[in-house]
Amino acid sequence: MSRNPTSDTDYERTGDLRVVVAGGGELGLRTAELLHDRGHNVTLVETDAERAAELSDEYVATVIEGDASRPSVLRQARLDRADVVAALTDDEATNFAVCMAAQRLADVRTVMRTTTTPDDLYAEFVDGVVFPERSGARTAANEITGVGVRTVEEVFGDVEVLEVEIAEGAPVAGKRLDEVRLPRGSIIVVDYQGNRIGGPETVLEPGARYVVAVESDVVDEVLNLLRG
């Protein structure tokens, strides 16, 4: 299993990822939903039995009931075939332990959630760090200061605004927009130079990036078309 991508540079792939998310809280569930909508395969690990039942009713991921920081539980999430492990519980020490155990069990990319300002040395140990409180604070600041400035990352209800790079060999690569029929609920907003609104004559150049607004239930279909 030497070919798992481990650094950000070779972490460019099309197709579906197998992702293990430790922690089925609000963040874990929302993350699983987004990944599932994009066509990836997600396994959620959650300790609380009642919460685990709620998670499986959401039907976006297979759910393992148990404590992800226990290696015997983590192994049940089939790390040997996973691409990424994301430790998203609300306990920073647990998340760090999960990432360390995961790397020891298999060759996977790791992403951990911190609850305080990330330690400078985390980058030495894990492949990615997320700090939801900081992103949340940014959103709150945007909201407080009024409209005007909004980040693309923000999500409006069911619509996701994505910046997508057209993959070489994707179904739509090199096609003009009027040759392509995207599913209802999706729209190409900005063309790759970022200075024109997408129109019928826009050509989807492979390797170029486009801003796309997509309703969550057709995200996987749109990504299949744009990414292959």
Next chain:
Amino acid sequence: MSQPGERAPAASLGLLDATMVGIGAMIGAGIFVLTGLATELAGPAAIVAFALNGGVTTFTALSYAELAAAIPRNGGGYAYVREVFSAPVAFVMGWTRWFTYMIAGALYALGFSSNFVEFVHLYGVTLPGPPVAYALLAVVVLVALNALSTEASGGAETAITLVKIAILGLFVVLGLPVARGAEFDPLFPNGALAVLPAMGLTFIAFQGYDLIATVTEEVENPTVNIPRAILLSVVVTVVVYLFVVFVAIGTLGPERLAAAGETAVAQAAEGFMPSLPVLGTGAAIIAFGAVFSTISALNAVVIGSSRVAFAMGRERQLPAVLGRLHHRYGTPFVGVLASAAVMLVAVLVVPIGTVGKLASLFSLLGFTIVNVAVFRLRRQQPDLRRPFQVPFYPVTPALGIVCNLLLGLFIDAETWALAVGWLVLGGVVYLLLARSGRTDEGRPEPTAAAEATVADPEPIDLDADVDEETA
């Protein structure tokens, strides 16, 4: 606004719709085409064959229900086996399921054509050309529809399936009073063991509920409704079959039914159904039902086969091009066309009895693997949330394995030879894909190699890091 999307997304399915997906795929050619052929093999005990098949199917349906409720993935049995087993086993499952749907498509197309010719003949029109021409035409039309539009599936299926059930219901209600129990004596004119080959032949009539597992993501409240829909569709179908077979044998008698072959049920209806205004004679109604059922079942397996090919392409277990949507039609275009090519060949070269047995054999093998998957998943992931659990575990899936294998053994050697041939071809495809580094647990090298296809082969890299499971 510029260029907003215009294609409609997939519909969402309630319990009734999901159940009808299963029933619609099961009540297709099987009951109309194979009732006569099964009676030829086993005499009146054909009804026993149908009943036992119903039991065998229920074991596997329970396993499907457990897996489908726990693993939220479209792609049916293939997707679950992919989660549980190593890459080669998953490939065998996908490869055989794909073939089963295609070969079932051939069976439905042939059943459609013979019943269609019969149906038109009842109105005094004799169609030119051999019936097989109409089978080919049916495949081509449905494939074109499914290649060019995603809207051929969906809510219409429910209405169509209800019409099918209504036609068979009419047949049963009118036939039951005149059916003679004496026709069932002796029950086993060819010996009790003759039931087994008849079961092998008719098993295909019980496959199709697994199509519910290919549309799980569209089902409302899935963890509850999917297991229910799978079990309900099997139960309803078995009940309908038993009544229809009872009436067919009880009214026409086993000898004449056997002689009538593929249009047996229509001929039975001719005997007792009154001529109704507008609808026409009994035979015409049943022939219409058969034409209607075979065409909708054919549609279901065209969709089913392309979904399996699509899922395998996504996992890079088949050339990646099968896992891409068409840039204009939004359909798994290449997947549909590849499936169609095999279906057309099967329609042309394989006789109908062999087509039925081949489809049954592959179903039996695939269903065996699904039952094993339940065992393996329980051991590998004991803490997995299973919203639906197989009752009487481990007895039920064990019975499923034993029954499926036993039935498989009673299918003749010629069919096995064809089956082995298809598996060997699969092995070659698998090794070619593995050689070029695209079958490594579904994880391709993140290079242009992943984008190559069989049609555009890259130089084979002998030093390729082949997955240890394939080496």
